[in-house]
Amino acid sequence: MRHVLLIEDEPNIIEALSFIFLRDGWKVDAHSDGANAVATTVQTAPNAIILDVMLPNRSGFDILEELRSLPDYKDVPILMLTARGQTKDRDIALARGASQYMTKPFSNAEVLKTMNALVGHAP
Amino acid sequence: MERSAFAGSRIRERRVALGLRQAEVALRAGISGSYLNLIEHNRRRIGGKVLLNIAAALEIEPGALAQGAEKRLLTSLRDAAIARPDVEVDLTQTEDFADRFTDWARLISAQQSQITALQQTVSSLSDRLAHDPFLSEALHEVLSTVSAIRSTASILAEPGEMDQNWQRRFQTNVFQDSIRLATASQSLADYLDGDSDRVLDALSPLDELDSLLAKQSYHFAELEELPDWDASVADALLTGASAAAKILGMEYFQQYWRDAQMFRLAELGALVGEFGLDPVRIARQTELSLPLIFRRLASLPPDPNRPPVGLMICDGSGALLFKQPCDDFQAPRVGSACALWPLYGALTQIGVAARHQILHSGRPGALGAQNLFDTFSIAERVTSASFESVPVLRSTMLILRAEKPSVGQPLPIGSTCRLCNVQACPARREPSIFTDGF
Numbered sequence: 001m002r003h004v005l006l007i008e009d010e011p012n013i014i015e016a017l018s019f020i021f022l023r024d025g026w027k028v029d030a031h032s033d034g035a036n037a038v039a040t041t042v043q044t045a046p047n048a049i050i051l052d053v054m055l056p057n058r059s060g061f062d063i064l065e066e067l068r069s070l071p072d073y074k075d076v077p078i079l080m081l082t083a084r085g086q087t088k089d090r091d092i093a094l095a096r097g098a099s100q101y102m103t104k105p106f107s108n109a110e111v112l113k114t115m116n117a118l119v120g121h122a123p
Numbered sequence: 124m125e126r127s128a129f130a131g132s133r134i135r136e137r138r139v140a141l142g143l144r145q146a147e148v149a150l151r152a153g154i155s156g157s158y159l160n161l162i163e164h165n166r167r168r169i170g171g172k173v174l175l176n177i178a179a180a181l182e183i184e185p186g187a188l189a190q191g192a193e194k195r196l197l198t199s200l201r202d203a204a205i206a207r208p209d210v211e212v213d214l215t216q217t218e219d220f221a222d223r224f225t226d227w228a229r230l231i232s233a234q235q236s237q238i239t240a241l242q243q244t245v246s247s248l249s250d251r252l253a254h255d256p257f258l259s260e261a262l263h264e265v266l267s268t269v270s271a272i273r274s275t276a277s278i279l280a281e282p283g284e285m286d287q288n289w290q291r292r293f294q295t296n297v298f299q300d301s302i303r304l305a306t307a308s309q310s311l312a313d314y315l316d317g318d319s320d321r322v323l324d325a326l327s328p329l330d331e332l333d334s335l336l337a338k339q340s341y342h343f344a345e346l347e348e349l350p351d352w353d354a355s356v357a358d359a360l361l362t363g364a365s366a367a368a369k370i371l372g373m374e375y376f377q378q379y380w381r382d383a384q385m386f387r388l389a390e391l392g393a394l395v396g397e398f399g400l401d402p403v404r405i406a407r408q409t410e411l412s413l414p415l416i417f418r419r420l421a422s423l424p425p426d427p428n429r430p431p432v433g434l435m436i437c438d439g440s441g442a443l444l445f446k447q448p449c450d451d452f453q454a455p456r457v458g459s460a461c462a463l464w465p466l467y468g469a470l471t472q473i474g475v476a477a478r479h480q481i482l483h484s485g486r487p488g489a490l491g492a493q494n495l496f497d498t499f500s501i502a503e504r505v506t507s508a509s510f511e512s513v514p515v516l517r518s519t520m521l522i523l524r525a526e527k528p529s530v531g532q533p534l535p536i537g538s539t540c541r542l543c544n545v546q547a548c549p550a551r552r553e554p555s556i557f558t559d560g561f
């Protein structure tokens with residue numbers, strides 16, 4: 001089963017993304033704080049992650065790096081979703097192991113399409 | 124050697140200033156009036172004996188005829204060419220070009236000045252966006268809220284029926300987010316409009332103090348003759364400053380006053396009159412510490428006949444604590460300065476004075492002899508060494524315009540990587556906004 005964890009501090013973005021993923025048949029979990037995001041990931045065991053860069057208490061880049069250091073999350077698709085559109089940030093995200101990088105404001109359809117492609121799910 | 128006909132304007136200026144007629148000067152110089160007329164209108168090149176005769180007739184040094192505005196124009200044209208290495212320009216023809224097409228040359232020079240000014244504005248704004256936490260957070264808030272609205276609105280706009288509960292929820296979310304967006308946008312607009320001067324002029328308490336000191340040309344007559352330290356005098360100098368800038372300012376003025384007590388302005392002025400701005404000779408004469416002499420030279424009262432003096436001070440981490448520019452040799456507004464500054468080199472040998480001639484080549488279009496500087500640097504321990512703590516270090520660098528090129532090659536340095544166009548630099552930390560884009 002396709003299972004996504006949304007690590008995002010904007011409650012209304014979580015709600016909108018949850019809606020489109022649930023409607024598409026995904027299982028959805030959400031987490032809104034940077035501090036224990038890795039623990040939540042391990043606990044919920046998703047097979048795809050959407051990760052915001054600017055989170056309270058801990059940067060999404062650091063969370064990404066820690067996740068990639070865990071054997072179980074070395075290859076799990078992670079889409080970085082952020083309001084910071086600078087080339088430097090994209091380079092950092094990809095260098096630390098992000099599968100894809102998308103800037104806000106994003107298109108729902110694009111996010112869904114990207115995530116399905118990342119988990120190898122045919123439309 | 125033939126000199127530029129470009130000196131014609133200067134010849135005319137000088138003749139008019141002396142109240143002489145063309146025919147009179149032509150007669151004295153042994154040339155015809157019509158020929159002098161052509162020279163004055165930059166229509167004929169002159170050199171050798173003719174130039175010497177005209178200079179003698181005008182009672183002026185021949186070399187002075189090619190100095191001033193014309194020289195600046197030629198430098199500006201060369202800078203314009205250097206700034207665009209992708210366009211092939213024969214620099215040996217610069218003078219010839221300025222001779223033949225003076226108006227076009229002036230236009231290129233004016234455009235070059237405008238480009239340089241715009242680059243400075245762009246770099247300030249770029250730094251501002253990259254380093255201002257409020258601006259960064261406000262933009263993040265706006266973009267996040269817009270994302271939430273877009274994402275939710277696109278669901279609501281989809282054709283077909285939607286569960287009533289979800290629909291109500293999304294409508295409420297959009298409404299709430301629209302209020303949030305309005306507030307965030309207003310906050311951002313207020314910040315940029317109401318505080319626009321501060322956006323560019325004051326990034327931190329240190330910048331605020333820098334700005335205040337620069338307005339007074341780094342000289343404070345009130346403190347020079349103050350027999351005893353009086354905080355109210357310093358406080359008056361800091362009127363209008365923020366609380367944080369006042370704390371920094373008070374420390375600065377106390378140091379200034381202590382320096383003035385140890386090295387009186389009258390004595391300093393006399394030694395500068397005798398030795399010029401030469402810290403080495405002044406140190407030999409006074410046996411005062413070099414950092415003190417550097418600071419005192421940098422606090423001399425403004426004098427248009429004296430070359431400018433710059434002073435940079437950093438701590439052991441390389442953070443700049445004081446940034447007094449010397450013409451184009453300026454410290455970056457934000458971020459770290461060029462790692463090749465002798466100021467930092469001095470930190471590797473505490474107590475060892477170092478003298479360097481440097482070529483400041485940070486900004487495109489700013490190359491040339493005018494960016495040759497002499498620097499004098501020394502680092503010192505502010506706290507004594509112990510096993511319990513890391514000593515606090517200060518490095519001080521005096522910057523003077525070079526009077527003449529030194530025998531060896533000058534050290535090439537810049538301002539900061541973001542604003543420097545030197546590509547093959549071993550100290551480069553990040554790409555330049557001028558050569559690598561944003």
